[in-house]
Amino acid sequence: MAEILDNILELEEDTQKGKFLTFVIGNEVYGIEIKFVTEIIGIQLITEVPELPDYVRGIINLRGKIIPVLDVRLRFKREFKEYNDRTCIVVVDIKELSVGLIVDSVAEVISISENNIVEPPDSNTGFNNKYIKGIGKVGDEVKLLLDCNKLLNDDECDNLSKIN
Amino acid sequence: MSDNTGREPMLEMFIFETFQLVDQLEQSLLDSEKESSFEASINEIFRIMHTIKGSAAMMLYDNISSLAHSIEDLFYYLREKKPSTIDSTKIIDIVLDGADFIKNETTKIQNGLDPDGDEAHLVNMINNYLDSLKSINNDSGKNTKEENESREENEQKYYISSKKTSDKFDSDYYKYEALLFFDDECEMENIRAFSVIHDLEEVADIISYYPEDVMNSENDSDEKIRKDGFKVVFKTNLGISEVKDRLSHTLFLKSLDVYITDDMFQESIKEIPDNSDNNVESDPLLKKQRINIELSETVENAYPKENYDKDKVNEMSESQNIPKKEHVSSGSGKQSVISVNISKLDMLMDLVGELVISEAMVTQNPDLKGLQIDNFYKAARQLNKITKELQDTVMSIRMVPLSMTFQKMNRIVRDMGKKLNKSVVLEIIGEETEVDKNIIERISDPLIHLIRNSIDHGIEEENERVAKGKPPYGKLTLEAKNTGGDVWIIVKDDGRGLDKDKILKRAVENGLAIKPESEYTDKEIYSFIFLPGFSTKEKVTEFSGRGVGMDIVIKNIQTVGGTVQVDSIPGQGTILYIKFPLTLAIIDGMTVAVGKTRYTIPTISIKESFRVKNEAIIQDTEGNELIMLRGECYPVLRLHSFYKIKTEITDINDGIVIMVENDAKTICIFADALLGEQQVVVKALPKYIKKVTGISGCTLLGDGNISLILDIAGLF
Numbered sequence: 001m002a003e004i005l006d007n008i009l010e011l012e013e014d015t016q017k018g019k020f021l022t023f024v025i026g027n028e029v030y031g032i033e034i035k036f037v038t039e040i041i042g043i044q045l046i047t048e049v050p051e052l053p054d055y056v057r058g059i060i061n062l063r064g065k066i067i068p069v070l071d072v073r074l075r076f077k078r079e080f081k082e083y084n085d086r087t088c089i090v091v092v093d094i095k096e097l098s099v100g101l102i103v104d105s106v107a108e109v110i111s112i113s114e115n116n117i118v119e120p121p122d123s124n125t126g127f128n129n130k131y132i133k134g135i136g137k138v139g140d141e142v143k144l145l146l147d148c149n150k151l152l153n154d155d156e157c158d159n160l161s162k163i164n
Numbered sequence: 165m166s167d168n169t170g171r172e173p174m175l176e177m178f179i180f181e182t183f184q185l186v187d188q189l190e191q192s193l194l195d196s197e198k199e200s201s202f203e204a205s206i207n208e209i210f211r212i213m214h215t216i217k218g219s220a221a222m223m224l225y226d227n228i229s230s231l232a233h234s235i236e237d238l239f240y241y242l243r244e245k246k247p248s249t250i251d252s253t254k255i256i257d258i259v260l261d262g263a264d265f266i267k268n269e270t271t272k273i274q275n276g277l278d279p280d281g282d283e284a285h286l287v288n289m290i291n292n293y294l295d296s297l298k299s300i301n302n303d304s305g306k307n308t309k310e311e312n313e314s315r316e317e318n319e320q321k322y323y324i325s326s327k328k329t330s331d332k333f334d335s336d337y338y339k340y341e342a343l344l345f346f347d348d349e350c351e352m353e354n355i356r357a358f359s360v361i362h363d364l365e366e367v368a369d370i371i372s373y374y375p376e377d378v379m380n381s382e383n384d385s386d387e388k389i390r391k392d393g394f395k396v397v398f399k400t401n402l403g404i405s406e407v408k409d410r411l412s413h414t415l416f417l418k419s420l421d422v423y424i425t426d427d428m429f430q431e432s433i434k435e436i437p438d439n440s441d442n443n444v445e446s447d448p449l450l451k452k453q454r455i456n457i458e459l460s461e462t463v464e465n466a467y468p469k470e471n472y473d474k475d476k477v478n479e480m481s482e483s484q485n486i487p488k489k490e491h492v493s494s495g496s497g498k499q500s501v502i503s504v505n506i507s508k509l510d511m512l513m514d515l516v517g518e519l520v521i522s523e524a525m526v527t528q529n530p531d532l533k534g535l536q537i538d539n540f541y542k543a544a545r546q547l548n549k550i551t552k553e554l555q556d557t558v559m560s561i562r563m564v565p566l567s568m569t570f571q572k573m574n575r576i577v578r579d580m581g582k583k584l585n586k587s588v589v590l591e592i593i594g595e596e597t598e599v600d601k602n603i604i605e606r607i608s609d610p611l612i613h614l615i616r617n618s619i620d621h622g623i624e625e626e627n628e629r630v631a632k633g634k635p636p637y638g639k640l641t642l643e644a645k646n647t648g649g650d651v652w653i654i655v656k657d658d659g660r661g662l663d664k665d666k667i668l669k670r671a672v673e674n675g676l677a678i679k680p681e682s683e684y685t686d687k688e689i690y691s692f693i694f695l696p697g698f699s700t701k702e703k704v705t706e707f708s709g710r711g712v713g714m715d716i717v718i719k720n721i722q723t724v725g726g727t728v729q730v731d732s733i734p735g736q737g738t739i740l741y742i743k744f745p746l747t748l749a750i751i752d753g754m755t756v757a758v759g760k761t762r763y764t765i766p767t768i769s770i771k772e773s774f775r776v777k778n779e780a781i782i783q784d785t786e787g788n789e790l791i792m793l794r795g796e797c798y799p800v801l802r803l804h805s806f807y808k809i810k811t812e813i814t815d816i817n818d819g820i821v822i823m824v825e826n827d828a829k830t831i832c833i834f835a836d837a838l839l840g841e842q843q844v845v846v847k848a849l850p851k852y853i854k855k856v857t858g859i860s861g862c863t864l865l866g867d868g869n870i871s872l873i874l875d876i877a878g879l880f
Contacts, residue, residue: 047870050807051856064514068850
């Protein structure tokens with residue numbers, strides 16, 4: 001009896017588990033856990049803030065709340081691409097920190113069960129991407145699942161603030 | 165209060181109420197000390213102690229409740245027996261100690277600690293004093309003591325366990341029915357109702373209450389109580405006035421009806437034995453008739469019948485007056501104040517800010533251009549007016565009068581005067597001046613320090629004053645006033661004043677004086693007292709003289725954007741002027757454009773703005789630019805190159821130069837254009853963006869754009 005109850009509770013807790021919001025950057029499809037996402041908005045006027053790494057584009061005014069925005073493209077050291085109608089800001093909430101992620105476009109919300117997620121290849125085999133937490137298989141396609149914490153916080157940023 | 169968000173609402177309410185009650189207690193004690201009589205405030209103190217006792221017991225803080233209980237006993241004795249010989253100073257001291265204890269314990273609770281203070285010492289002291297009072301005033305009765313003891317027994321039983329032996333009420337009881345309504349905004353009616361029951365259980369046998377499921381918070385009993393009131397039927401051996409008295413101590417009580425119920429009525433009349441004085445008060449409107457019968461029967465023995473009506477009228481009017489009086493004395497506007505979490509206010513302010521922006525977006529929508537829509541513009545103007553008013557109101561919500569902070573100083577002046585054996589009168593002017601809550605919180609400690617300094621260093625001892633031909637009482641004036649966007653607090657004493665030579669000597673000794681001694685003005689000399697480690701006091705006392713303090717006072721005041729000035733006349737006193745802004749949340753700012761970015765410069769630091777010709781610019785060997793103006797050279801800071809912003813305007817001819825000043829240092833900032841001056845709401849940069857040089861925050865402009873606020877001190 002207790003077991004069943006536990007199961008039910010677990011189910012309720014985890015309605016968001018295994019669901020990912022996918023977005024496109026260049027040719028790749030990336031996914032982030034849906035539980036971090038609070039909303040998706042179109043591109044807005046961004047106020048530049050000096051002395052920040054280039055991938056932090058500045059701050060935006062989200063209904064009176066001021067949040068920083070990161071260009072995921074630049075974060076992955078890609079070319080900068082002009083923003084257009086399809087460019088979106090995905091607002092994520094991680095540890096009470098709201099941050100907007102600028103992506104080329106948002107694709108869909110998909111469920112990926114745990115046995116369809118594989119660990120990224122070991123870094124000493126030459127694959128070296130610290131932002132990837134896992135690789136999800138959906139049909140024939142492959143989605144790169146991002147580690148939000150690492151996306152926001154890394155040593156570069158800390159170093160920069162120390163210099164200042 | 166912002167750290168209270170996670171706490172249980174009950175606990176938060178308890179902390180808030182207790183602090184408020186202790187403040188009231190101190191106030192009424194000090195008032196009664198001034199009048200050197202207790203008459204007026206005994207009831208209030210008794211009521212406060214009773215409330216604290218009740219709520220502390222409900223929260224299971226035994227030390228607070230038993231201390232409050234013993235103070236309550238003391239005042240119960242004072243109230244009931246009106247002893248002729250009382251030492252009011254002694255009582256005030258005892259109760260103030262008790263108030264301090266309660267305050268300390270509550271602070272512990274607020275900080276998430278266990279209230280572990282030991283009250284036994286204080287309780288003993290109070291009990292001893294009460295005993296000595298009783299023995300001195302023995303003539304007024306042995307039975308009081310017994311009464312008190314039996315009271316105590318009852319209460320103590322309750323502290324150990326709240327189980328009730330109902331056989332205690334077997335004889336001599338009446339059955340009452342009480343209907344209680346709570347204040348509209350009090351919230352948690354069911355818990356309040358429960359505490360009423362809890363309270364009554366001490367003295368009465370509860371028969372039934374409606375709604376019955378008060379402790380089950382899932383249901384709508386709150387609603388029911390709000391609408392129909394809370395009804396409780398109980399049996400007790402107390403007289404109706406005692407019952408009413410007890411119930412009227414309930415917090416947030418709006419109205420109260422108590423009456424003896426019908427079925428027991430006949431019986432109860434027979435059983436009313438000798439306490440005729442107790443049965444006169446009751447609700448005059450609802451149950452008048454019933455009471456009339458009861459009264460006429462009970463008072464028969466004591467009063468000749470024809471006099472009865474008159475007496476009754478008198479007592480009725482008395483009983484109606486009492487609550488009124490209480491209401492007035494319990495502080496200005498206390499009843500109409502609710503406490504709100506600051507974070508909710510911040511949210512409200514954000515929302516209103518958004519509203520202002522959306523209003524501008526609607527009324528200045530580009531789609532409207534060229535349209536003939538007079539009615540629309542009429543409506544839009546109305547909307548504009550309302551949003552403006554709304555914005556002003558929201559801003560004013562954060563403003564709190566200084567009176568609470570000022571009233572606290574009464575206590576400090578009193579305590580210090582006693583310890584140092586100086587008599588000091590505190591005069592308070594302009595306590596109704598309103599200041600932002602954040603500022604009030606930070607201004608209180610520095611103010612205490614300044615007042616202590618004034619009493620300790622400034623005001624002379626009584627004989628010294630008389631010798632100088634001054635009145636024996638030292639006078640300390642605490643004044644607040646509002647001038648434009650600033651608030652001034654002035655602390656003035658009529659003491660001996662600052663000793664110029666001594667300060668200068670000490671400054672030279674400590675190597676603080678950099679100019680030749682003769683070049684210092686009086687004001688500059690006085691300002692030395694604000695430097696760290698400076699004290700001319702030979703002896704360190706409990707209160708001041710260690711030389712730490714004044715510099716901390718200054719630092720604290722500076723964190724809220726304030727300044728301190730000092731002036732003094734030898735032999736006549738010292739005046740300290742503290743100036744600080746009304747609020748931290750709003751500043752006057754000049755918005756400038758650099759490329760696409762907007763920057764806001766606090767107007768307070770702007771000296772002037774002007775255009776310059778290329779010829780006025782001088783370059784030094786390092787390539788730093790300087791401007792020669794009226795014979796003085798100022799460095800130029802080009803914002804676009806400082807922050808590496810792309811802009812069209814790089815020629816100094818095309819832009820504008822703003823001269824800013826901070827701490828006697830001056831710099832000229834070069835920007836593209838001035839956009840205008842306005843009041844802006846300061847917001848912090850998101851935490852994710854760490855410190856940026858020279859930027860203290862950001863703000864939303866009327867068009868929804870963000871402007872970065874320059875921190876002038878950070879630019880140097």
